[in-house]
Amino acid sequence: MKRLALGMLLLGFFFSTQIAQADWSPVKRLTWTSGPSYMPAIAIDSNSHIHVVWEDSTPFNYEIYYKQSTDGGATWSGAQRLTWTSGSSFSPALAIDTDNNPHVVWYDETPGNFEIYYKKSTDGGTTWSTIKRLTWTSDTSYYPVIATDSSNVIHVVWEEGAPSSGYEINYKRSTDGGATWGETQRLTWTSGTSAYPAIALDSSDTVHVVWQEHLSFSSEIYYKKSTDGGTTWSAAKRLTWTTGQVYAYDPAIAIDSGNIIHVVWSHDKPGNREIYYKKSADGGTTWGATQRLTWTSGESWHPAIAADSGNTIHVVWQDNTPGNDDIYYKRSTDGGATWSAAQRLTSNSGDSLIPAIAAGSGNTIHIVWYDDTSGSFEIYYIKGT
Numbered sequence: 001m002k003r004l005a006l007g008m009l010l011l012g013f014f015f016s017t018q019i020a021q022a023d024w025s026p027v028k029r030l031t032w033t034s035g036p037s038y039m040p041a042i043a044i045d046s047n048s049h050i051h052v053v054w055e056d057s058t059p060f061n062y063e064i065y066y067k068q069s070t071d072g073g074a075t076w077s078g079a080q081r082l083t084w085t086s087g088s089s090f091s092p093a094l095a096i097d098t099d100n101n102p103h104v105v106w107y108d109e110t111p112g113n114f115e116i117y118y119k120k121s122t123d124g125g126t127t128w129s130t131i132k133r134l135t136w137t138s139d140t141s142y143y144p145v146i147a148t149d150s151s152n153v154i155h156v157v158w159e160e161g162a163p164s165s166g167y168e169i170n171y172k173r174s175t176d177g178g179a180t181w182g183e184t185q186r187l188t189w190t191s192g193t194s195a196y197p198a199i200a201l202d203s204s205d206t207v208h209v210v211w212q213e214h215l216s217f218s219s220e221i222y223y224k225k226s227t228d229g230g231t232t233w234s235a236a237k238r239l240t241w242t243t244g245q246v247y248a249y250d251p252a253i254a255i256d257s258g259n260i261i262h263v264v265w266s267h268d269k270p271g272n273r274e275i276y277y278k279k280s281a282d283g284g285t286t287w288g289a290t291q292r293l294t295w296t297s298g299e300s301w302h303p304a305i306a307a308d309s310g311n312t313i314h315v316v317w318q319d320n321t322p323g324n325d326d327i328y329y330k331r332s333t334d335g336g337a338t339w340s341a342a343q344r345l346t347s348n349s350g351d352s353l354i355p356a357i358a359a360g361s362g363n364t365i366h367i368v369w370y371d372d373t374s375g376s377f378e379i380y381y382i383k384g385t
Helices: none
Strands: 037-044 050-056 063-069 089-096 102-108 115-120 140-150 156-160 166-174 193-201 207-214 219-226 247-253 262-266 272-280 300-307 313-319 324-332 351-361 365-371 380-383
Touching: 037 324, 037 365, 037 380, 050 102, 050 115, 050 193, 050 207, 050 365, 063 089, 063 102, 063 272, 102 140, 102 156, 102 262, 115 140, 115 156, 115 351, 140 166, 140 193, 156 193, 156 207, 156 365, 207 247, 219 247, 262 300, 262 313, 272 300, 313 351, 324 351, 324 365
Parallel strands: 037 089, 037 351, 089 140, 166 193, 247 300, 300 351
Antiparallel strands: 037 050, 050 063, 089 102, 102 115, 140 156, 156 166, 193 207, 207 219, 247 262, 262 272, 300 313, 313 324, 351 365, 365 380
C-alpha cells in the first residue's frame, strides 16, 4: 500500500519567488481510535461543509469511516462507520456532486480478491446508501478515484490486473446518481504496469486522467482525456521522459476555472525523490516545460494539488529531510509560472504521511493527513488562507 514518506530542510535551496505565504490554523486531530487510521481523502461542498473519509483498523480489520465539519473546520461530527465487512476495506476516495451529496469509493478484499465498492449519501452525509459492488473480476482492483460532473454523472477510475500480467487503468461511470453503472472500459494496454490514477473534470465536463506507467527500467507519467463524458477517450500522452533506471511516481491533477490543467508528481531522477510540475493551457493537447518544485536532501513525495476559485494553485507533499516525515506546502498565484517558498506544516516527533488537499471558498484550503506521534496513526487536519 502507498504508505510512506516526505521532507525538507534548507529553504534557501528551494526555487521560489517572494509570493506571500499562507496563514494556517492550529492543527486539529480528527480521530482517537485503538487501531491506526490511514489514507484520508477530503472534499468541500458548495456550502463550505468539509467532508473527510479514511480507513481505520479499530474493528480488527480495516473499515471506511466518515466525518464532516459544517463550520469551516472548527468543530467536527462524530465518526460514522461506512463499511462492515469480513475482509478489509482500503483507500477511500471522495467526491461531492452539485446537490452537495458525497460519493465514496474504495477497494475491499472480502470476495477473496480486491474489488471496487461504492456508496453515497443523499442528505449531505447524515445517512448513507447500501454498499454497491462495482467490479467482479478474477484480478485485483486497486486504488479507485472518483469525480462528478455538472450533470452529476459519476466517474470512477482504478487500476486492475495481476502481478504476473501487470496492471491497467480501468474506468466506469453512472449517469443516474450511482443507482446503475455502465460497463467497465479499459483505458490502457501496455506491456508494463499502469498504476495510481488521478482524475479531474473541467468546466466543460471533459474527464482528465493521469497515471504512472512502469516501463522496463523506469516509470513515466501519462495522460488521457474524454470529451464526451467517458464514452470515448483520446490516445495516451506521455508527460515525462527520463533516462536510466529512474521513476516518476504518484501523479496528482487539478484544473482551474480557466480549464488549465495542472499536474504534479514525484521523481527520483536527481538521486532522491523531488516534486515536479507541469501544465497544459489547451485542454491537454500540448504541455509546458517540467518545473522542479523541491530541492531537498531527503525524499519529497506523495504530492497533492488543488486550484482555488481565484486560480491559485496549492501543492502539498511529504518530506523526510528533517529525519522523520513532515508535511510541506507551496503555492503559485500566477498559474504555475512562479512558486512561493515551501512552508513546513508539521513538526512532530512521529511521521506525517500522504496529505490530501481540497480548495474551499475564496482562497481557503483544507488539508488532511495521518500521523503516528500519539503512538498510533491518527487523522489530522489544518486550514490555510
